[in-house]
Amino acid sequence: MLTIDPHHPLLPKAPRHFDLLLDGDWRPARGSTLLTRASPAHEVAVTSYPAATAADAEAAVLAARRAFDHGPWPRLKAAERSRVLLRAAELIEARIEELALLDTLESGKPLAQARGEVAGAADLWRYAAGLARDLHGEAYTNLGESMLGVVVREPMGVVAIITPWNFPFLIVSQKLPFALAAGCTTVVKPSELTSGSTLVLGEILLQAGLPPGVVNIVTGLGREVGATMAGHPAVDMISFTGSTAVGKLTAATAADGLKRISMELGGKNPQLVFADADLEAALDAVLFGVYFNAGECCNSGSRLLVQRSIAETFVAEIVARSREVPVGDPLAPETKVGAIITPEHLDKIERFVAEAARGGAEVRLGGARLAAERGRFMAPTVVTGVTRTMPIAREEVFGPVLSVLTFDTVEEAVTLANATSYGLSAGVWSRDHDTCQTVAAGIRAGTVWVNTFMEGFAELPFGGFGASGIGRELGRHAALDYTEVKTLQMRRGPRRDWWLRPAAGAAAMAAG
Numbered sequence: 047m048l049t050i051d052p053h054h055p056l057l058p059k060a061p062r063h064f065d066l067l068l069d070g071d072w073r074p075a076r077g078s079t080l081l082t083r084a085s086p087a088h089e090v091a092v093t094s095y096p097a098a099t100a101a102d103a104e105a106a107v108l109a110a111r112r113a114f115d116h117g118p119w120p121r122l123k124a125a126e127r128s129r130v131l132l133r134a135a136e137l138i139e140a141r142i143e144e145l146a147l148l149d150t151l152e153s154g155k156p157l158a159q160a161r162g163e164v165a166g167a168a169d170l171w172r173y174a175a176g177l178a179r180d181l182h183g184e185a186y187t188n189l190g191e192s193m194l195g196v197v198v199r200e201p202m203g204v205v206a207i208i209t210p211w212n213f214p215f216l217i218v219s220q221k222l223p224f225a226l227a228a229g230c231t232t233v234v235k236p237s238e239l240t241s242g243s244t245l246v247l248g249e250i251l252l253q254a255g256l257p258p259g260v261v262n263i264v265t266g267l268g269r270e271v272g273a274t275m276a277g278h279p280a281v282d283m284i285s286f287t288g289s290t291a292v293g294k295l296t297a298a299t300a301a302d303g304l305k306r307i308s309m310e311l312g313g314k315n316p317q318l319v320f321a322d323a324d325l326e327a328a329l330d331a332v333l334f335g336v337y338f339n340a341g342e343c344c345n346s347g348s349r350l351l352v353q354r355s356i357a358e359t360f361v362a363e364i365v366a367r368s369r370e371v372p373v374g375d376p377l378a379p380e381t382k383v384g385a386i387i388t389p390e391h392l393d394k395i396e397r398f399v400a401e402a403a404r405g406g407a408e409v410r411l412g413g414a415r416l417a418a419e420r421g422r423f424m425a426p427t428v429v430t431g432v433t434r435t436m437p438i439a440r441e442e443v444f445g446p447v448l449s450v451l452t453f454d455t456v457e458e459a460v461t462l463a464n465a466t467s468y469g470l471s472a473g474v475w476s477r478d479h480d481t482c483q484t485v486a487a488g489i490r491a492g493t494v495w496v497n498t499f500m501e502g503f504a505e506l507p508f509g510g511f512g513a514s515g516i517g518r519e520l521g522r523h524a525a526l527d528y529t530e531v532k533t534l535q536m537r538r539g540p541r542r543d544w545w546l547r548p549a550a551g552a553a554a555m556a557a558g
């Protein structure tokens with residue numbers, strides 16, 4: 047039985063309340079409904095915020111539109127925008143404890159992990175601040191002596207940012223500073239389960255000197271607030287992270303208004319372990335890959351593909367170590383796997399395992415919730431004998447559940463790895479350079495980790511193939527994605543009058 051203290055000193059005495067950030071001011075929503083969030087581990091109310099209405103979402107979009115069309119932000123020198131982003135990074139670092147605690151209390155993730163995520167997020171703000179100063183167009187001096195071509199990068203406009211609950215502060219920081227660096231204005235809708243740290247970010251941004259209306263934050267339900275943002279004609283771009291199902295809906299709404307989209311969606315990521323790998327390192331990465339964030343992770347290494355010759359010993363070791371993984375109170379310093387986000391989600395995780403067992407798979411460890419005084423916790427789970435057609439091998443379980451499949455050859459491993467509609471990431475473990483390169487080339491995924499797993503760098507693009515999304519975040523290109531291209535053609539000297547020229551196809555190329 048897991049012991050959970052509902053009187054832990056880090057738990058608030060009363061839920062912390064937030065309002066909406068609209069046009070530079072904190073305001074209550076038009077409706078009176080509040081969303082109250084309880085800690086998934088302690089079942090104690092920790093935060094409350096408005097369930098905003100479509101009218102609130104519209105007011106936020108219009109504030110962002112005004113800030114874009116008439117406000118200073120898109121017109122500032124990049125150096126000035128960069129200074130605000132740098133100041134934000136400093137203020138985030140100064141409030142790491144508060145931000146990390148909010149993410150932990152709302153999502154159930156271990157506090158030590160949340161601190162790392164907030165520190166990583168501050169680094170993204172700093173990186174984007176640098177990018178702001180390097181965003182520029184191109185000059186074409188090869189068009190003949192009387193023509194200068196200039197390709198200008200302008201900010202895309204109003205960006206609607208919609209984020210999920212699993213990495214609340216990190217994911218908003220993968221989007222917002224890049225959009226701001228480009229000079230865009232925004233409306234942000236965090237998940238209704240984990241809005242706290244995003245709202246504190248709103249305080250930080252005002253303190254950092256961001257002008258009113260540049261970032262508006264609207265809390266509430268996706269079908270009300272998110273859908274209004276996605277369909278609003280004053281929005282130019284939608285940057286969405288969440289499930290593939292909601293991503294498809296949002297992309298369809300965006301298509302109707304021909305808006306630009308960036309979609310970071312689900313994953314069913316394989317780790318391929320070959321017999322010649324550093325098996326100790328691979329073992330550690332497999333455990334980390336599947337249990338990090340309780341498996342509630344788009345990058346979760348939820349499928350282990352292991353070469354048959356080592357499968358039995360490797361899996362036996364995984365099962366043995368999985369028994370020792372510290373699951374429990376996210377506020378306890380030793381905890382590595384915290385609580386599961388909602389009761390419905392815990393039911394869903396259990397259903398996946400039960401269904402696999404009914405289909406002939408063997409549950410070697412776990413498979414059900416853990417007994418706990420309070421809260422909801424899933425046992426680390428290892429399922430073997432999984433076939434590629436089972437839902438547990440193809441769909442996102444989003445829990446601490448490892449599905450094990452075996453292969454003999456490199457070709458078979460690549461085929462198995464690609465046997466889902468997703469393509470977010472993969473890991474390959476081998477000491478053979480050819481094997482690693484062949485697998486990396488054959489896998490259809492946005493990131494392939496070679497002899498490592500789930501490392502992240504601000505400099506490197508991240509995103510998915512197929513059902514895992516459209517577009518890339520992070521890296522230099524992320525900021526470019528928030529810009530629109532304009533071409534200037536500038537002639538020097540007189541342009542010859544059209545009617546004095548003999549009829550010819552000279553202008554056809556431009557007209558065509």
Ligand code: NAD
Pocket residue numbers: 208209210211212213217235236237238266267268269271272273276287288289290292293295296310311312313343344345442470510514515
């Ligand atoms: P979700 O799709 O349920 O919700 C994501 C966001 O969309 C929330 O803010 C939600 O309120 C909003 N939303 C819901 N319905 C909407 C609608 N009709 N219109 C507009 N917005 C709407 O996802 P979730 O459960 O919060 O997060 C988990 C999912 O996110 C997983 O599938 C995970 O793989 C994915 N994810 C992907 C990445 C990545 O980078 N690829 C990162 C983290 C999470």
